[in-house]
Amino acid sequence: MVKSDRFMAILFIAAGAFLYLWSYRFVQGEDVGLIPPTFFPRMIILALTVCCLLLLFQKNKVTVSFAAPRGVLAGVGLVLGYVLLMNRVGYFILTPLFLFLFSILLGYRRWIPLLLFCIGGTLFAYLIFYSVLAVPLPMGLLES
Amino acid sequence: MIENLLLGIHAISSLSAIVAIIAGVVLGILAGVMPGLSASTGVALLVPFTYGISPLASMLLLVSLYMAGEYGGSITAIAIGTPGTPAAAATLLDGYELTRQGQPGMALGTSVVASTIGGLFGALVLVAFSEPLAKVALSFGAPEYFSLAIFGLTIISSMSGKSLLKGFIAMFLGLLIKTIGLDPFTGTERFTFGVDKLMDGISFIPALIGLFALSEVFVGIEHLKSEITQNAKYSFRIPTLQELAKLWRVILQSSIIGSVIGVLPGAGATITSFICYNEAKRFSGNPEKYGTGCLEGIAAPESGNNAVVGSALIPLLTLGIPGSATAAVLIGALMLHGLIPGPMLFVNHADLVYGIFVGLFVACFFQLLFGLMGIPLWIKIISTPKALLLPAIAAIAVVGAFGTDYSLVDVWIMVAFGILGYILRKYKFPVTPVILALVLGGILEENFRRALIISNGDYSIFFTKPISLALLILAVLSLGSPILIERLTRGDSKS
Numbered sequence: 001m002v003k004s005d006r007f008m009a010i011l012f013i014a015a016g017a018f019l020y021l022w023s024y025r026f027v028q029g030e031d032v033g034l035i036p037p038t039f040f041p042r043m044i045i046l047a048l049t050v051c052c053l054l055l056l057f058q059k060n061k062v063t064v065s066f067a068a069p070r071g072v073l074a075g076v077g078l079v080l081g082y083v084l085l086m087n088r089v090g091y092f093i094l095t096p097l098f099l100f101l102f103s104i105l106l107g108y109r110r111w112i113p114l115l116l117f118c119i120g121g122t123l124f125a126y127l128i129f130y131s132v133l134a135v136p137l138p139m140g141l142l143e144s
Numbered sequence: 145m146i147e148n149l150l151l152g153i154h155a156i157s158s159l160s161a162i163v164a165i166i167a168g169v170v171l172g173i174l175a176g177v178m179p180g181l182s183a184s185t186g187v188a189l190l191v192p193f194t195y196g197i198s199p200l201a202s203m204l205l206l207v208s209l210y211m212a213g214e215y216g217g218s219i220t221a222i223a224i225g226t227p228g229t230p231a232a233a234a235t236l237l238d239g240y241e242l243t244r245q246g247q248p249g250m251a252l253g254t255s256v257v258a259s260t261i262g263g264l265f266g267a268l269v270l271v272a273f274s275e276p277l278a279k280v281a282l283s284f285g286a287p288e289y290f291s292l293a294i295f296g297l298t299i300i301s302s303m304s305g306k307s308l309l310k311g312f313i314a315m316f317l318g319l320l321i322k323t324i325g326l327d328p329f330t331g332t333e334r335f336t337f338g339v340d341k342l343m344d345g346i347s348f349i350p351a352l353i354g355l356f357a358l359s360e361v362f363v364g365i366e367h368l369k370s371e372i373t374q375n376a377k378y379s380f381r382i383p384t385l386q387e388l389a390k391l392w393r394v395i396l397q398s399s400i401i402g403s404v405i406g407v408l409p410g411a412g413a414t415i416t417s418f419i420c421y422n423e424a425k426r427f428s429g430n431p432e433k434y435g436t437g438c439l440e441g442i443a444a445p446e447s448g449n450n451a452v453v454g455s456a457l458i459p460l461l462t463l464g465i466p467g468s469a470t471a472a473v474l475i476g477a478l479m480l481h482g483l484i485p486g487p488m489l490f491v492n493h494a495d496l497v498y499g500i501f502v503g504l505f506v507a508c509f510f511q512l513l514f515g516l517m518g519i520p521l522w523i524k525i526i527s528t529p530k531a532l533l534l535p536a537i538a539a540i541a542v543v544g545a546f547g548t549d550y551s552l553v554d555v556w557i558m559v560a561f562g563i564l565g566y567i568l569r570k571y572k573f574p575v576t577p578v579i580l581a582l583v584l585g586g587i588l589e590e591n592f593r594r595a596l597i598i599s600n601g602d603y604s605i606f607f608t609k610p611i612s613l614a615l616l617i618l619a620v621l622s623l624g625s626p627i628l629i630e631r632l633t634r635g636d637s638k639s
Binding site: 004019027037047052054058095098108121 | 530534536542546556589593601
């Protein structure tokens with residue numbers, strides 16, 4: 001078990017340091033006014049760093065298992081795959097597949113209701129977003 | 145006044161007006177429910193369709209949609225832990241907790257009643273106090289807005305659970321994320337890393353969907369096999385009149401706060417709902433019950449964010465200045481029909497103006513009716529097996545994020561925030577301060593810098609303006625009092 005508070009504090013301090021250094025790359029004109037564009041980000045990073053240091057040296061730290069369960073990682077992977085392939089494959093082909101695989105991953109095994117849910121859910125979302133609200137859902141393969 | 149109200153009643157006494165109100169309420173609830181949409185999006189989408197109908201019916205449709213949209217966001221916030229609108233993020237804190245305890249009906253019932261009363265109060269304020277409140281709106285400048293944002297941020301003290309320090313870390317994280325994009329004064333690119341879409345900054349709606357909806361999916365997967373999830377049974381019980389009557393103080397207080405803040409241009413329902421939640425908790429005899437599923441924690445933000453609707457129309461109709469983003473869209477609707485908002489609107493089109501006033505009251509009634517009728521439906525939906533519900537939420541989150549600006553970059557932002565939200569929740573960091581910071585960060589920085597430009601670098605401007613000073617004092621008290629009370633309580637228990 002890793003002391004997660006310590007890990008998170010160090011992570012945020014490191015991220016803050018990186019962003020603080022990155023702020024020197026902001027391309028500014030000569031006239032930046034009274035408060036330059038770097039002022040707020042740097043002040044926030046400094047405040048964040050102070051809070052993280054306090055957390056680092058705080059007693060009664062939280063200890064949580066570091067690793068995410070396999071199911072969560074698989075879920076993240078499915079969502080990433082869904083988004084990556086959305087433009088190429090298209091909403092109508094990908095969404096029922098996504099719903100099907102995700103439900104299987106979570107242990108659902110009643111096939112007829114699952115099939116109805118995947119197709120019905122896809123059509124329902126199409127009705128709301130595409131037909132009523134005119135959101136142009138990606139067609140992907142169906143477009144060609 | 146009475147004559148004008150009678151004029152308004154006469155104006156809406158037609159089938160087309162009533163149909164417009166009903167349609168607006170139904171569409172508003174739908175817009176509020178869907179993550180990725182909001183009252184302002186719904187109004188914006190519908191404006192072009194109002195071209196062919198009368199000005200009064202158009203405005204009744206849009207204003208009813210606005211009202212019901214603010215309520216609609218609470219439905220998904222309560223039912224599945226996903227705020228349908230940004231303002232419902234505060235409702236989620238106690239609303240979703242009640243659902244977890246198997247009592248979604250209590251939460252949904254409280255939400256619709258509180259929203260209705262808040263909406264009625266806001267409409268009353270609109271009718272009775274248009275003129276004086278318009279003057280208040282005019283007196284708010286850059287220093288006042290900065291101080292209001294500071295006051296708003298101190299609310300994290302009630303959002304942080306057991307660790308105020310972690311709340312501050314989450315807040316600063318949100319403020320830092322808010323700086324991504326073009327600097328509003330010089331156009332300098334900040335933390336865009338060469339990604340063109342990031343020049344517009346991080347879109348708020350995708351971030352909200354990710355932080356709440358998608359992270360909830362990942363957390364849900366982790367707890368899927370738990371006994372609690374598998375044996376979850378949901379009660380259809382809604383609150384009794386006696387239980388609702390006990391909330392009168394919280395609802396009245398929040399409606400007043402919502403009505404005042406709603407008048408301020410740019411303030412809006414989101415900041416209002418958080419302030420109302422915080423103030424209800426502060427003045428409560430049992431502040432520790434907030435966040436555990438108390439009805440007050442639902443009534444406060446809901447009555448507040450619906451009270452905003454009526455008062456946001458005050459600067460719009462009297463001065464032509466929108467009191468919220470949705471009100472800004474309504475200006476477009478008025479102009480589409482050749483109407484110019486401002487004092488002359490009351491003179492030349494009194495029937496329209498007072499028709500809107502009366503229409504708001506009628507919209508509240510229909511909102512209550514449809515809201516109560518919809519409760520069994522929402523409970524049925526959340527009774528769906530989690531193995532089906534979680535993928536559905538994930539899919540809606542993706543489509544909802546895409547629907548914001550028809551861009552996959554927004555979807556990636558949503559996914560990134562979903563993962564961030566999961567990590568924060570796993571390691572016991574509160575998520576709400578991040579959202580609060582995203583809402584207020586822009587107001588904070590822009591008005592700070594604008595105020596200093598006005599004062600030529602003199603920081604005393606924040607302390608010499610009376611409203612600004614009052615807000616800063618309130619901010620100190622807001623942040624300091626929970627810490628002081630905790631120290632005093634610890635001291636009492638030790639002795």
